[in-house]
Amino acid sequence: MRILIVEDEKKTAAYLHKGLSEQGFVVDISHDGEDGLLLATTVDYDLIILDVMVPLRDGWSVIRELKGRGQPTPVLFLTARDTIDDRVKGLELGADDYLIKPFAFVELLARIRSILRRGPTRAVEQLQMADLTLDQIRHKAFRNGQALDLTPKEFTLLTLFLNRPAEVLSRTLIAEQVWDVHFECDTNIIDVAIRRLRQKIDDPFPQKLLHTVRGVGYVLDER
Secondary structure: OEEEEEOOOHHHHHHHHHHHHHOOOEEEEEOOHHHHHHHHHHOOOOEEEEOOOOOOOOHHHHHHHHHHOOOOOOEEEEEOOOOHHHHHHHHHOOOOEEEEOOOOHHHHHHHHHHHHHHOOOOOOOEEEEOOEEEEOOOOEEEEOOEEOOOOHHHHHHHHHHHHOOOOOEEHHHHHHHHHOOOOOOOOOHHHHHHHHHHHHHOOOOOOOOEEEEOOOEEEEOOO
């Protein structure tokens, strides 16, 4: 799942990026409202975490513009604006939740998961191929009923493949979607990650699902 953070405090943004990435989310950062609005309207996000007091265009204006366009992406306000009037305003403008700084990361994570569980409908909770299943909300994966011990990156990688079944994914696309690397990746990081994922989801089982397409990339498919 992909999350946009609109936050001008760079330490806070870096902290959120690290914490959410470790939980398997793909995270984009914007440090002002104009750039945040552009990303929110051009990239398919599952959730937007929005500060109120950001440069160029404040959070009130950003959410008002998004909701005015019919943008369904859920929004969680994360801000130091702590009055009841502020909280009411944020929720009335269409926010799905409102959390005040300073905050505990575990509480933020619980609220994110709560929002993702209840909407919008495009956030599919269970992904499946053959006897391989992945629960995006509970962050668990199983093969033939056996729990798979995946790292956060492996979980994100498997989520990408299950969201695009039978589609050959290039190393460049995988690097962009999983590692947020927006240029041609010339290291073997992708191949190493694929090999480790294959050891967990395929090697112990008779039916192989993750295949190499020589010179092109990788595909998850029932063959």
